[in-house]
Amino acid sequence: MSYKSILVHLDTSARAGARLEVALQLAHRFQARLTGIFSTYIPAPHAFFVMSGTAGYYAEHERQRYERSAALERLFHAELARAAVEGQWIAVDGYANDVVPAYAHLADLIIAGQTDETDPESFIAEQFVEHVILSAGRPVLLLPSVGSFETPGRHLLIAWDGSREATRAIHDAMPFLSHAANVTLLTVNATRAEPPRHRIPGADIALTVARHDVQVDVREVTVDSDTPVGDVLLSQAAESGCDMTVMGAYAHSRLHEVVLGGATRTILKSMTMPVLLSH
Incomplete structure (x- = not known):
């Protein structure tokens, strides 16, 4: 028995790179295909349109999200090649609690990160980690928001x-x-x-x-x-x-x-x- 497909959640938080590194190591260990799913907090447009002078915030948020997603996607593919791991990149739109579980159902193992209260970028959705654990139907490997964990499982x-x-x-x-x-x-x-x-x-x-x-x-x-x-x-x-x-x-x-x-x-x-x- 082995994991043949691993899904790692990636975002714009400070720990995303470390999470990707652990996912690559495990994909190499188990000879698994690695899928990186990019999902971040997306504010509801109507929440800003009703307030005068804030409509531009949503457009700016979307622009920054696109740029960060593109940069992380380039890193993801470069790291796949370096680690000699097969994989794919998926960037999803919409509320994370609604869109991420559908992809989690297709993986043997999901890798996610603990919410870091000191990093606003780690907030994805209300009780996102709990929701993934309860809805995925698959094991979730949760990584702490602090520390270094290069080879978990010894x-x-x-x-x-x-x-x-x-x-x-x-x-x-x-x-x-x-x-x-x-x-x-x-x-x-x-x-x-x-x-x-x-x-x-x-x-x-x-x-x-x-x-x-x-x-x-x-x-x-x-x-x-x-x-x-x-x-x-x-x-x-x-x-x-x-x-x-x-x-x-x-x-x-x-x-x-x-x-x-x-x-x-x-x-x-x-x-x-x-x-x-x-x-």
């Missing part, structure tokens, strides 16, 4: 909670698992009194992964019941020296996540390394 941390989403993530990440030097499978159990049958075992799913010739180290962490699981994942990944995390996304309903928080939201906000998410 030491993987699998977050296992027994859910459908976690199961999906493990199988979606199998190409990475097959190439990894070390794989740690982590389960997080609370200290509250509960029957043994409610504990989350890791050995069974680890055996399933091992049948793919992947050596897995199983680790169980016990924490207080009010300790956020997302914080535990972040600290365990750092302590284990991992360079990538694999996890299911939004195993609870969106309403549950919004009201109570959740591991997915914690990771999306505070991630320190690339994370492969599946829903």
Whole structure:
């Protein structure tokens, strides 16, 4: 099993070049075809036309977007040739949450970037990353907005909670698992009194992964019941020296996540390394 088609989202943010470099490395590793999809924030024209003196802003925004798209397209093709990777460039118009998922459906792996609150150009659409994760039907490799991640996947941390989403993530990440030097499978159990049958075992799913010739180290962490699981994942990944995390996304309903928080939201906000998410 391998990824044969990779889609990388590109924009005018400061991290677009670094995201492209990671995508090229992975396309070369998996001998995959790389598609660069260019999509940025597009303001609604009517929002400016109703205000006196602002109509020219939209035209100027469109001109700058075209110039940046053309420059990034030239870089994309030059980097494809340098890396000896086959691929194509797609520049889409329209609201990103509406137009990007259709292309994401056609890829084996999607690469996107964490929203950077210090870089306005990284804002693509309202909850763009979350929307892609939930609508793509494919694994999304999300890259942090800070740091350097040239070869993610050397030491993987699998977050296992027994859910459908976690199961999906493990199988979606199998190409990475097959190439990894070390794989740690982590389960997080609370200290509250509960029957043994409610504990989350890791050995069974680890055996399933091992049948793919992947050596897995199983680790169980016990924490207080009010300790956020997302914080535990972040600290365990750092302590284990991992360079990538694999996890299911939004195993609870969106309403549950919004009201109570959740591991997915914690990771999306505070991630320190690339994370492969599946829903």
